[in-house]
Amino acid sequence: MIAVAISGGVDSAFAAWALSRTQKVFLLHGLFVPEASDPERPLRIAEFLGLPLRVVDLRREFRERVIRYFREAYARGLTPNPCVICNREIKFGLLLAKARELGAERLATGHYARVVYDANLKRYLLLKGRDPRKDQSYFLHQLSQEALSRVVFPLGKLLKEEVVREAVRIGLFNLTAPESQEVCFIRGDYRELFADLDFPPGDIVTVDGRVVGRHRGLYAYTVGQRRGLGLRLGRPYYVVRLDARRNRVVVGEKKDLFCRSFLVGGVNFIYPLDPGRPFRAEVRIRYRHREAPAEVQPLADGLYRVIWERPQKAVTPGQFAVFYRGDLVLGGGEILPEEDDGQDQVSSV
Incomplete structure (x- = not known):
């Protein structure tokens, strides 16, 4: 038995359809986002595919493990990557455990990546997906051997255009949600997540220590940023480093990046x-x-x-x-x- 984690998007929906043709599967929809995810779309997909749907509420755990990490990283002058942590802690951690509790031996998702077992090394290996524009191996590099031994990536050998074309052909595409490029728990400006935290303003300094402006809090800046600095120095300046210890934004020319x-x-x-x-x-x-x-x-x-x-x-x-x-x-x-x-x-x- 394979559980297919389904979000409502075309990739996970098509992965479920493809697996259901040869395997016994059920759909598993995780509620992650604190602002109550809507299972209506996964339900319509489940009805279309004729597959059972289970809904698992992991909103508290997502808040504790992903959103907390996100906030604390910014508080320390870092630019976090919540998708990496979510995959390790939530999707291929807690959600995989829930799938097994519900009787599944493995968990499938719509990620564009591949997993193979190397008999000589006696290890599961992670490879890029075939589609270089959609490859998601970067976000999966923190998975353990236990997780890799139980994941299935049906789209790993496919191109995105092949998935969309087939989804249209079988009538599945119009049931799915538009693809999102944003972090799932952010609606609007991500800075709203820090409204209750104290991010004091501080100096903007050049790489040679010259004070050239004031920043409104380290959370509002990231390395490589050019716009929104409020500087008029005659030529473009970029954020080179966030100095959390001194509460400074360090800027420089493009070469300094x-x-x-x-x-x-x-x-x-x-x-x-x-x-x-x-x-x-x-x-x-x-x-x-x-x-x-x-x-x-x-x-x-x-x-x-x-x-x-x-x-x-x-x-x-x-x-x-x-x-x-x-x-x-x-x-x-x-x-x-x-x-x-x-x-x-x-x-x-």
Whole structure:
């Protein structure tokens, strides 16, 4: 028995249809967003497919593990990636456990990624999805071997256009919700999530320490940002770093956004590597970043230093660095603030 996590979108709906043709499945809709998700669309999809639907309320857990992480990261001058944490803690953590309680051996989703078992290594490996524009392996790099052993990704070998074309052909497409590119728990301006927190204003300084303005709170800024700084300096300036200890936004010219190396902590290795030896990999530092070659060097206390072959732009503490070899995901971890020497790492909450 396979449970198919269904959101109401076309990807998960088509994954359910495809699996139901050869497997015994039921649909599982998780309520995550505190503002009461509406199961009406998943219900219509379930009726169309003729499959049973179970609804699991995980709103409290989502608030404690994902939204809390999001808020605390911003409070420490980081730019978090809640989708990575949600996949590890909620979708392939608690929701997978609920699926098993309901009698499913595995949990399927509409992610564009692939999982294979390597008999020689005796490990499950994570690979990119076939569609390079939709590949979601970046968001899945923190999954454990236990989770990978129980997940199914029916869309991993498909292109998005193939999924949409087939969904239209079978009459499923019009029942699904439009695809969203936003964080699921944010409606409007994400800054509203911090209305109850004290983010004091502070100085905006250049990389050489010159005070050039005032910021309204670190939560309102991220590395690489150009607009909304309120600066008139005769040429474009960008956010280069958030200095949480001094409550400063550090700005510089475009050239100042490039860095040669950075720190990573909380690394989860999917492919077995010797943790004490350096290795080479293609490294992706955000979802839409094109991987770039680098050497990854082990340090003390489980930290790693990534040294680019060529400097890369806007390496952002709080985001995740994922290590690849071709389509294979080696693993990845959280980008740490350099000045704190890794001591400001975000916990999993």
